[in-house]
Amino acid sequence: MGKVIVVTSGKGGVGKTTSTAALGAALAQRGEKVAVVDFDVGLRNLDLVMGAERRVVYDIVNVIQGDAKLPQALIRDKRLENLFLLPASQTRDKDALTPEGVEIVMNDLKRYFDWIVCDSPAGIERGATLAMRHADVAVVVTNPEVSSVRDSDRIIGLLDAKTAKAERGERIEKHLLLTRYDAVRAERGDMLKVEDVLDILSIPLIGIIPESTDVLRASNLGSPVTLADARSAPAMAYFDAVRRLTGEPLPITIPGEKRGIFGKIFGRKAA
Amino acid sequence: MSVFNLFRKQRSAPTARERLQVLLAHERAPAGSDLVAQLREEILAVIARHVELDHDRVRVKMDGDEHVSILEIDVEIPLSAVVQAA
Secondary structure (H helix, E strand, O other): OOEEEEEEOOOOOOOHHHHHHHHHHHHHHOOOOEEEEEOOOOOOOHHHHOOOHHHOOOOHHHHHOOOOOHHHHOEEOOOOOOEEEEOOOOOOOHHHOOHHHHHHHHHHHHHHOOEEEEEOOOOOOHHHHHHHHOOOEEEEEEOOOHHHHHHHHHHHHHHHHHOHHHHOOOOOEEEEEEEEEOHHHHHHOOOOOHHHHHHHHOOOEEEEEEOOHHHHHHHHHOOOHHHHOOOOHHHHHHHHHHHHHOOOOOOOOOOOOOOOHHHHHHOOOOO | OOHHHHHOOOOOHHHHHHHHHHHHHHHHOOOOOOHHHHHHHHHHHHHHHHOOOOHHHEEEEEEEOOOOEEEEEEEOOOHHHHHHHO
């Protein structure tokens, strides 16, 4: 049976879709059979980031409403034959997802795939709660910024209360993925540090993705960053995150933490 | 500390951290059940009964780990207020 990961954050624009695409592709690059699922009904974007926007015929709402079979709606990635996308509907509203329908689709996906990576919409409404509902693992995407940290805290509370696992009295595995991290600014004391965010949210860290132009470049090209440039800093950080997700005890490294020439000369320390 | 620090703006990350700790300690607690948040409210209320509190001059810090919570309250009381109370 496949494992279900929800990529969630509460706040919008922190990198959920980018991270879903990158983690899904990175898992597939390791030979796992992966489906990435867009839960953002009405504002789908995972298709665009994956470069499959022109190949969408059926979507998750069609499957739930019985207009299409699951294999008809799944889009196979052009670069990786073991990576599939289940797009969200762009025209319906978020009420088109029903809890019963989502459960059937998730159970079907779990039979065919090793990993199902669900891209949650922002917010804490129906779409977000349905995306996390059947998750075994949650990846909480957070920027080192006050509003993102606050919203992540809220989402962690929801994960412990509203998921099927939590309702059965089990613990849902939660991991923090810190994105858009700028080690230089954090070192200067102008940005929350990794330790600050970890102290406040107190869930284990799965990876630190550096702020990087490679991420924008990849989405411009319609490619997960792990496929667009596997040797770029963000791609390597996603590969490491995936290794940790699969249980490898890999020590965390902070990408880009080297001092610039001024830092070396003056040896500044953050307050 | 290098001379350059004299000309730099104060670091903002520690402020962000403190603000979040106070806010989340408050938001995590189901209304009224969090002892530390309740203490903070009541202590400030007691002080406010005797001197006029300027909320910009009150600093609340919360910290702690799984074993202890630390509540730190810094209240600036103007000298004029002390004279009045005496």
